[in-house]
Amino acid sequence: MAFDLDERLDEGRRVGFFTDTSICIGCKACEVACKEWNHVPDDGLNFTGWSYDNTVKLSADTWRHVAFVEQRKPLGHQEPGVGDLDFRWLMASDVCKHCTHAACLDVCPTGSLFRTEFGTVVVQEDVCNGCGYCVPACPFGVIGKRETSGTAAKCTMCYDRLGAGEEPACAKTCPTDSIQFGDLDELRERAERRLEQVRAAGAASARLYGHDPDDGVGGTGAFFLLLDEPEVYGLPPDPVVTTRDLPSMWRQAGVAAVALLAGLAATAWRRKR
Amino acid sequence: MKHKVLEYLPFVGIVLAICTASWVAGRMPAEGRAFAAGLGRTAGPRRRTISR
Amino acid sequence: MEFGWPLLRQLTGADRTARGPAAKSARTAGLRARTSTADRVVKSVCPYCAVGCAQNVYVRDERVVQIEGDPDSPVSRGRLCPKGAASLQLTTGSGRQYGALYRPPGAADWQPIELDTAMDMIADRIIETRRATWEREHDGLPTGRTMGIASLGGATLDNEENYLIKKLLTALGVVQIENQARVCHSSTVVGLGTSFGRGGATTYLQDLQHSDCVIIEGSNFAEAHPVGFQWVMEAKARGAVIIHVDPRFTRTSALADLHVPIRAGSDVAFLGAIINHVLENELYFHEYVVNYTNAATILSEDYRDAEDLDGVFSGFDEQGRSYDVASWQYEGMEAVAASGDRDQEYAKRTGSSPPGRPETQGGTGAPLNGRPQRDETLRHPRCVLQVLRRHYARYTPEMVERVCGVPRHLFEEVCRHLTENSGPDKTAEFVYAVGWTQHSDGSQFIRAACILQLLLGNIGRPGGGIQALRGHASIQGSSDIPTLFNLLPGYIPMPHAHENEQLRDFLRADAPTKGFWANMPAYLVSLLKAWWGESARADNDYRFGWLPRLTGSHSTYDTVLAQIEGTCKGYLLLGENPAVGSANAKMQRLGMANLDWLVVRDLNLIESATWWKDGPEIETGELRTADLRTEVFFLPAACHTEKDGSFTNTNRMLQWHHRAVEPRGDARSDLWFMYHLGRIIREKLAGSRDPVDAPVLDLTWDYPTHGETAEPSAEAVLAEINGRDAQGRPLSGYTELKDDGSTACGCWIYCGVYAGGINQAARRKPASEQNWIAAEWAWAWPANRRILYNRASARPDGSPWSERKRLVWWDAQAGEWTGYDVPDFEADKDPGYRPPPDAQGVAALSGIDPFIMQADGKGWLFAPAGVVDGPLPTHYEPQDSPVANPLYGRQRNPVRKVYPHENNRYQPSGDEPGASVYPYVVTTYRLTEHFTAGGMSRFTPYLSELQPEMFCEVSPELAAERGLVHGDWATIVxxxxxxxxxxxxxxxxxxxxxDGRVLHQIGLPFHFGPNGLARGDAANELSAISLDPNSHIQEVKALSADIRPGRRPRGAALPELVRAYQRRAGVSAGTGMEA
Amino acid sequence: MVPKADFDSYYGRPVLNEPTWRAADIAGYLFLGGLAGASSTLAAAAELTGRPRLARAAKVGALGALGGSLYALIHDLGRPERFVNMLRVFKVTSPMSVGTWILTAYGPHAGAAAATGVTGLFPGLGRAATVGAGVVGPAVATYTAALICDTAVPVWHEAYREMPFLFAGSAAASAGGLGLLAAPLSEAGPARRAALAGAAVEVAAAARMERRLGPLAEPLKRSGLLRLGEALSLAGALAGATVGRRSRVAAMAAGAALLAGSACTRFGIFQAGMESANDPKHTVQPQRRRLARARAERDLT
Structure with a gap:
């Protein structure tokens, strides 16, 4: 990856989230605690009918979002007691992934987005001029532009709290510890152990998402234990940081530019009659 | 719909302005030296009188 | 070198791609967490449900800037649910009201009013109404009271506030004092109290982690008490089986191992069948059952079971709709009557033995006299175990399928898990909430679980017990220091009206001679001393005569009828929203519409404050604002961060919250309101020679005040609740109370909370520095015990049942009980102790009597007293039910309380003609995102956006049957x-x-109402006032209804639609009224 | 019924957040940037080969297009007053940052070229500026391809190989169109040829892009704007090369068609990208196919 040659994350000092959706009770405390701490405005009152999800997606005004998925599928050895149906109700709290290779950070032209000393990716509201480039750059659909301020906004992993030695508001409030905050290496180990447990309990479809440093974004700082395919929760199955291809893009653009220069010069080659 | 049309007006206006300005520039004399000739102030009316 | 221009930093520094430090702005570099820049951190407690999560309140420049969980708490470990997390917005958000408002009679809108003026006017109204409605006697019996004034609310308030409400209003002669505890958990007090001796949860939340099997039934634990649910997840992580029995697959079910769908209101049949399974297969914990329960006790020959009488027990009076409970007694004991009809039994009781009464058992036990006969072989046909066996014989798995709709294999799974996880080495725990309590036989739902847990030996042991989940921050406290009509502090009953009744008559009638309840004279005299101080002397019966008298039920629902009827003219609403939260919301509003004056104290303009201008009846044209003569005062309340005080959580634990900031504007605590209201009234009455005013003028009312607002000292009130001796020294426990007037104590079960002059409720020793009991975090009644009846965690000989389930045991060497928790037993009573035949009081309890509040020291499988609708739980159908009772000829609980009124019509049920007009079962419930009647959540943007609108949950089959479209509208009738x-x-x-039919259920969250941000029709518009006879709790968890697609009609067409349905169903005044 | 959260996505909603860019601003910016860049190069070529009126028209056109593109760019910012923050850093990872610096270099040249061209002042400086703008121009015209390709928008990103050529062709066609429109017939030869070549490259690149993208090309194939753009460009270029040689009016019409064609192409590309971002299948399915391929490869080895 050509463009992170200089961006070496100090993995030892990197912190992150492990969101274990197998113990998420969908209470949305994370959504509220996040908003309280970060003064994120409410995101509109809309009844969606999407099970108990009325916040719909991550955006500038929703930095934690709990997905609710009702499925006619079995959950391990749970007996759902819903007629003859297999049934399970999946809940998962989604958040900014704080990617190892973060496209939003790469493409930001102002330096508003930056990599913190904790390995997280943070928007500086005072710098952002609202160009909106980060929005389509994010392969997870996390970051958004807030209408009222005209600037981009997303999870900061409570950057100010980290500085004070405190954990992010969502992780602190999570009643069942579904959201765990900590040292990324340690979280990854913990997640492996937990995955084994969950699988042993019969949830064959359980998997980790975002924990693999070899994936398209170099692994994420916020990773998940999911009970189904990522896309079921609205997550991309194989996200790739767009700037991975940027060197080729520059090459192609360069060749095209040279061709354009040469071509236009050629059109005028013959002197005017 | 009206709103949508309004949204595109500035763009269309810009393009028309470019075309016009460019067209005017293309009709100036080959060795256009309006300012060099000290005729800056009358460049406008002067331009109109110039013919191919 | 540091450059201002990031580009230069980029070019000169290590961050060449400008994605790190080079891009950092000065503002970012200067960011500090506002938790770290706060001026101070104030310790507090979450004001929502009764889990009692500890909070840290961060204050800067005298503003609250952040509220979050306190990691030191052993209960919550720093976590908060969405509501708790939103408490910053609740307390500092723009939705709150800060100005006092006044609506003159007939006015179309509010007008601002000075707070002092409003207080003065309210005091005048109270004095005036009190005088005008003073009732010296009722039907020839002295009552000394006013029925013209009522108050409602207290479960969201502090114990100290409840104490002042009860104290002042009682002195004013008001008996209609009620709070949310009535409508939420009053049946808990009856169910647990009669079975075990105390009406609180037998265990506490953290202990759930030690359970091997958790059965959650009648509760949506994960949604309604999310932070408490962490302990269920902890148990699950340790291998426990989690079972959820509920009509709906909820967020609790999603995390359970087994979800059992059940028809709402059929739990007694379900639990009865498990009891039957346990008995038939001899799966009960034999040694525990024989020694610690009344299984071996032999019943009177006169007793006839519901088994013999097709659904009623012996002693039933069809006309009076009540039981004479004499025949339910133990063999060889004097006949003891139940309550309800006290006049009939009073003479006999004052001359002989005391009765059992519902709800008296909250803090103590049901009184009993004599020595019951026992058959330790459990073979005697009239011993409790054999009676139990016969009673539940018809509760078979087939019956469970027919009554509950639970498939046999699921039922058997539950039986298997429960019994496999009970015994010396394992324990199972039941968890319930209002899914059990809010039925016309709610008390019996809880009794059924008590019987089961006693049979399985799961009470008093780690990981066992019955966890009652309560829903308001201090709803336990508002039962303990009761703003309830029928109780005095500490579950001492309010006296009924009798001729020439003296204190000793009352005590003879109500105080037993055995167990800890035998000390009731000391508790009551100390209470009277606390209230009337020097004025209360032995020669004037300690002013016992100043207590207003009851003449039957004066519950909040009786009050509503009295308001409609016109006898109740003034109403105080203190943090309660009955126009949304109480059964038959329309009746609530019609009652208020008939008042002379109404005072609403709340954080926001709730529906109960604004019904006169924008209530549903205004829309339908049934009421016209200009015609409504009710004078309405709205006084903004202070929130938990703006006052000192204690909340009692669901596990009887008192936690102190400290004031962080002064309330803004006219917002004041209810402590301030009651204190100054009392002060103003006393000033206005000063010099009065009218004996009616003496109880008010002689009241001890001299609390120190402080600050600009003259806020009374909550700690001074707590000290009075704790009690003091003749020298004014704080008492350290209720055993120090005397009946000679030398001690004063505002609530005997709270005696010890201020031991040594130290506020024990404010103790906050971090959980990490204590064992798992965490006894030094706050203070729990009784005597700081966390697991009740923990003597039962040891064998009769005093050794633990198993190493794994050790809790409290007998240390023979030291000659005392010891263990992790405070032993719930006399510390030095040898397990081998057997009382002499003439023993009295506590000495009458043997060394193997773990239920020390019960007069026989045993857990009650069979309740010979204390429950007015049967000694054994029996399945009856809800008041309105589409199903005919397959078990008995009796369709409904024969002694339930019904209130005929044209706006409170009941529906045909079961096989009755017209029942099919309302063919579906409706159940109501809470959502995580909202709080009760919405006053503390629907005005909060962060919570409202999560659940913005009223909705109903239906199955795909029902949707197909009725043409309901997902996301569209439906009308429920x-x-x-x-x-x-x-x-x-x-x-x-x-x-x-x-039974060969498909039955559909409809789920309705009950939070919504027309005011606030998240809106919708209130589910309680649909429910009827039909009550449990023991506790007067309303049936809102199971009713029947019809559902149709589309929005409801507007205006006058709405009542017309309801009437059209009534006509089709043949609903009349007599429908559903039979015994 | 609570809708089935189907396999492709969560309640059918997009995985990506929709770009906040407004078409009139950003697609307009893509067009104007291309027009400016290519015009500058055309102007330089014309000037150096003795076609002063074509050169002047192109320079003025370039400056106007540059101004228009800056207006569009700034107008689309959430905080326009913070436009200068673009100059806080230079980020090679951000085409927008690189583009900003390219524009920073290009702007003064283009401005000086136009100003001297119109006024006749400082001819030496003017020539230097003209050449400078002409050299940077192609970068201005093509960096925007990298800009939109460097996103997670499936169609844009996956098309990154062809996009610069498509943009270069489109830019050449539009610059040629402007030349046809503004320059006298006698000097319009390079414009005619630029238009012809540009249109050809644009159409070829688009065709190749659609072929290579497979199922993902659906929004491109469905796009009426793209078809219209191709048609207008080709028609304009052919007309310019034939009747446009003789008739000033025909040449102007051909030029207008070329400009419109180029604009349609940019708006079409923009629109197709938005559509692909808003349809979760365009995000999920290619990724699933990629995963399946990787799995298959792993299984083979």
């Missing part, structure tokens, strides 16, 4: 009213198959 809701079609609302 009962004989009371019709509401509309958005449709949520979901597999989580399974249809049931019972």
């Amino acid at each position: 009962t004989a009371r009213n019709a509401i509309e809701a958005r449709v949520m079609v979901t597999d989580r609302m399974p249809s049931l198959h019972l």
Whole structure:
């Protein structure tokens, strides 16, 4: 990856989230605690009918979002007691992934987005001029532009709290510890152990998402234990940081530019009659 | 719909302005030296009188 | 070198791609967490549910800037649910009201009013109404009271506030003092109290982690008490089986191992069948049952079971709709009557033995006299175990399928898990909430679980017990220091009206001679001393005569009828929203519409404050604002961060919250309101020679005040509640109380909370520095015990049942009980102790009597007293039910309380003609995102956006049957009213198959109302006032209704729709009224 | 019924957040940037080969297009007053940052070229500026391809190989169109040829892009704007090369068609990208196919 040659994350000092959706009770405390701490405005009152999800997606005004998925599928050895149906109700709290290779950070032209000393990716509201480039750059659909301020906004992993030695508001409030905050290496180990447990309990479809440093974004700082395919929760199955291809893009653009220069010069080659 | 049309007006206006300005520039004399000739102030009316 | 221009930093520094430090702005570099820049951190407690999560309140420049969980708490470990997390917005958000408002009679809108003026006017109204409605006697019996004034609310308030409410209003002669505890958990007090001796949860939340099997039934634990649910997840992580029995597949079910769908209101049949399974297969914990329960006790020959009388017990009076409970007694004991009809039994009781009464058992036990006969072989046909066996013989798995709609294999799974996880080495725990309490036989739902847990030996042991989940921050406290009509502090009963009744008559009638309840004279005299101080002397019966007298039920629902009737003219609403939260919301509003004056104290303009201008009846034209003569005062309340005080959580634990900031504007604590109201009234009455005013003028009312607002000292009130001796020294426990007037104590069960002059409720020793009991975090009644009846965690000989389930044991060497928790037993009573035949009081309890509040020291499988609708739980159908009772000829609880009124019509049920007009079962419930009647959540943007609108949950089958479209609207109709809701079609609302038919259920969250941000029709528009006879709790967890697509009609067409349904169903005044 | 959260996505909603860019601003910016860049190069070529009126028209056109593109760019910012923050850093990872610096270099040249061209002042400086703008121009015209390709928007990103050529062709066609429109017939030869070549490259690149993208090309194939753009460009270029040689009016019409064609192409590309971002299948399915391929490869080895 050509463009992170200089961006070496100090993995030892990197912190992150492990969101274990197998113990998420969908209470949305994370959504509220996040908003309280970060003064994120409410995101509109809309009844969606999407099970108990009325916040719909991550955006500038929703930095934690709990997905609710009702499925006619079995959950391990749970007996759902819903007629003859297999049934399970999946809940998962989604958040900014704080990617190892973060496209939003790469493409930001102002330096508003930056990599913190904790390995997280943070928007500086005072710098952002609202160009909106980060929005389509994010392969997870996390970051958004807030209408009222005209600037981009997303999870900061409570950057100010980290500085004070405190954990992010969502992780602190999570009643069942579904959201765990900590040292990324340690979280990854913990997640492996937990995955084994969950699988042993019969949830064959359980998997980790975002924990693999070899994936398209170099692994994420916020990773998940999911009970189904990522896309079921609205997550991309194989996200790739767009700037991975940027060197080729520059090459192609360069060749095209040279061709354009040469071509236009050629059109005028013959002197005017 | 009206709103949508309004949204595109500035763009269309810009393009028309470019075309016009460019067209005017293309009709100036080959060795256009309006300012060099000290005729800056009358460049406008002067331009109109110039013919191919 | 540091450059201002990041580009230069980029070019000169290490961050060449400008994605790190080079891009950092000066503002970012200067960011500090506001938790770290706060001026101070104030310790507090979450004001929502009764889990009692500890909070840290961060204050800067005298403003609260952040509220979050306190990690030191052993209960919550720093976590908060969405509501707790939103408490910053609750307390500092723009939705709150800060100005006092006044609505003159007939006015179309509010007008601002000076707070002092409002207080003065309210005091005048109270004095005036009190005088005008003073009732010296009732039907020839002295009552000394006013029925013209009522108050409602207290479960969201502090114990100290409840104490002042009860104290002042009682002195004023008001008896209609009620709070949310009535409508939420009053049946808990009856169910647990009669069975075990105390009306609180037998265990506490953290202990759930030690359970091997957790059965959650009648509760949506994960949604309604999310932070408490962490302990269930902890148990699950340790291998426990989690079972959820509920009509709906909820967020609790999603995390359970087994979800059992059940027809709402059929739990007694379900639990009865498990009891039958346990008895038939001899799966009960034999040694525990024989020694610690009344299984071996032999019943009177006169006793006839519901088994013999097709659904009623012996002693039933069809006309009076009540039981004479004499025949339910133990063999060889004097006949003891139940309550309800006290005049009939009073003479006999004052001359002989005391009665059992519902709810008296909250803090103590049901009194009993004599020595019961026992058959330790459990073979005697009239011993309790054999009676139990016969009673539940017809509760078979087939019956469970027919009554509950639970498939046999699921039922058997539950039986298997429960029994496999009970015994010397394992324990199972039941968890319930209002899914059990809010039925016309709610007390019996809880009794059924008590019987089961006693049979399995799960009470008093780690990981065992029955966890009652309460829903308001201090709803336990508002039962303990009761703003309830029938109780005095510490579960001492309010006296009924009798001729020439003296204190000793009352005590003879109500105080038993055995167990800890035998000390009731000391508790009551100390209470009277606390209230009337020097004025209360032995020669004037300690002013016992100043207590107003009861003449039957004066519950909040009786008050509503009295308001409609016109006898109750003034109403104080203190943090309660009955126009949304109480059964038959329309009756609530019609009652208020008939008042002379109404005082509403709340954070926001709730529906109960604004019904006169924008209530549903204004829309339908049934009421016209200009015609409504009710004078309404709205006084903004202070929130938990703005006052000192204690909340008692669901596990009887008192936690102190400290004031962080002064309230703004006219916002004041209820402590301030009651204190100054009392002060103003006393000033206005000063010099009065009218004996009616003496109880008010002689009241001890001299609390120190401080600050600009003259806020009374909550700690001074707590000190009075704790009690003091003749020298004014704080008492350290209720054993120090005397009946000679030398001690004063505001609530005997709280005696010790201020031991040594130290506020024990404010103790906050971090959980990490204590064992798992965490006894030094706050203070729990009784005597700081966390697991009740823990003597039962040891064998009769005093050794633990198993190493794994060790809790409290007998240390023979030291000659005392010891263990992790405070032993719930006399510390030095040898397990081998057997009382002499003439023993009295506590000495009458043997060394193997773990239920020390019960007069026989045993857990009650069979309740010979204390429950007015039967000694054994029996399945009856809800008041309105589409199902005929397959078990007995009696369709409904024969002694339930019904209130005929044209706006409170009941529906035909079961096989009755017209029942099919309301063919579906409706159940109501809470959502995580909202709080009760919405006053503390629907005005909060962060919570409202999460659940913005009223909806109903239906199965795909029901949707198909009725043409309901997901996301569209539906109208739900009962004989009371019709509401509309958005449709949520979901597999989580399974249809049931019972008795060859498919039965559909409809789920309705009950939070919504027309005010606030998240709006919708209130589910309680649909419910009827039909009550449990023991506790007067309303049946809102199971009713029947019809549902149809589309929005409800507007205007006059709405009542017309309801009437059209009534006509089709043949609903009349007599429908559903039979015994 | 609570809708089935189907396999492709969560309640059918997009995985990506929709770009906040407004078409009139950003697609307009893509067009104007291309027009400016290519015009500058055309102007330089014309000037150096003795076609002063074509050169002047192109320079003025370039400056106007540059101004228009800056207006569009700034107008689309959430905080326009913070436009200068673009100059806080230079980020090679951000085409927008690189583009900003390119524009920073290009702007003064283009401005000086136009100003001297119109006024006749400082001819030496003017020539230097003209050449400078002409050299940087192609970068201005093509960096925007990298800009939109460097996103997670499936169609844009996956098309990154062809996009610069498509943009270069489109830019050449539009610059040629402007030349046809503004320059006298006698000097319009390079414009005619630029238009012809540009249109050909644009159409070829688009065709190749659609072929290579497979199922993902659906929004491109469905796009009426793209078809219209191709048609207008080709028609304009052919007309310019034939009747446009003789008739000033025909040449102007051909030029207008070329400009419109180029604009349609940019708006079409923009629109197709938005559509692909808003349809979760365009995000999920290619990724699933990629995973399946990787799995298959792993299984083979």
